[in-house]
Amino acid sequence: MYLTRFRINTARADARRLLASPHRVHGAVNASFPEEPPRDGGGPRVLWRVDREANRRATLFVVSPGRPDLTHLVEQAGWPHADGPHWQSYGYAEFLDGLKADDRWAFRLTANPVHAARRKDGEPTKRTAHRTPAHQMGWLLKRQEALGFAVVEKPPERRMLKSGDELELLVRDHSPQSFGRGAAADEKNSVRFTRVTFEGRLRVTDPVALRKALTQGIGKEKAYGCGLLTLAPVVGAA
Template sequence: MFLTRFRVNTARREARQLLGSPRRLHGAVNMSFAEPPGRDGNGPRVLWRLDRNSRNEVLLYLVSPSRPDLTHLVEQAGWPTADTPGWQTYEYGSFLDALAEGGTWAFRLTANPVHHVRFKDGQPTKRTAHRTPRHQIGWLLKKQENAGFEIAEKPAERRLLEAGDEYQLIVHDQRGLQFGKTENSGRHDVTLTAVTFDGRLRVTDPDALRRTLTSGLGKAKAYGCGLMTLAPVR
């Protein structure tokens, strides 16, 4: 497994076009591999995420079973004449192997929190986005056990509210995404809500967490959702 980071040159028109279209960026990510890994099953796959740290600092992260070549992205959305290659790729397997039960990590996850709702009796349920931070956090809390971790709780003296401030977790950068998609049945619109979670977790099941980090969490993985990354707690 490999973890790759690429900084987007937001001053370039081609870069802004990619940032504005999850479908285009999905295609550009797939072009980074001579043979993109399959998307079926629960095995490792190509995951990606955009971190919009500021107006001028947008980072693209990839996790992939094979090493990517981002030359085309440098030419479209990077700094082609710079002395450095434009991206950094790190071997990820040794980090994953070292995960141990009880370990504590800071994490970031961009995800598509959804649930199924029946609007009228007798009708089938429909997948619907969670719109509020409270429900989005609830979605993540329901996922955590099977995903191999638990969100760290705040000490009681650090909680600002009696209810709703129990966890070391924030939700931010909610974005509504809509774009066209062409399939065998024709062209249709895709609408989804992506949000970013930053927080602290404790490893409860290392094997399950490895699957989460390499296979993603939740829906819309092809469009920049599902990738969780870990960092040492400061």
């Protein structure tokens, strides 16, 4: 397994065009491998996420069973004539194998929080996006045990509200996505979903389940930049 980081040059028109469509990014990520990565089955898969910062920086993260070659992305959306390296790929297996119960990590997850709903009795249920931060957080908290972690509680002195602020968890972004697949811009080839980014701190409860979440993704729309959970050392007091 590999974790790869690629900084996108947002000053380039081709880069901005790429970022405007998760379908284009999906294709560019798949083109990083000699054979198109499998999307089904129970094993590790290719996951990706674009993180955008307030300073207009954008970074592509990719988790994959094989090492990717991002030369085409450097030429399209990077700094092809600058001194390298143009991307960094790190062996991920040692990190995954080192996860232990009760370890604490800062985390970031971009996901597609949905639920099954019906407008009236007798109609079939339809996949529907959660709209509010409270329901979006609830979606993640409902799954945390099965995913092998528990979101950490805030110390009482750091809570800003009497209720609803007990956990180290926030919704950083709520972004409706709508784009077409292929040349035909009709309803059949359109994709619509809501992308949400969670940030917080977690405690590992089941290392095996967490490794699965880190390598197979969480939730729906994994092909379009959702599902990738990443961990980082906790900075500051717990």
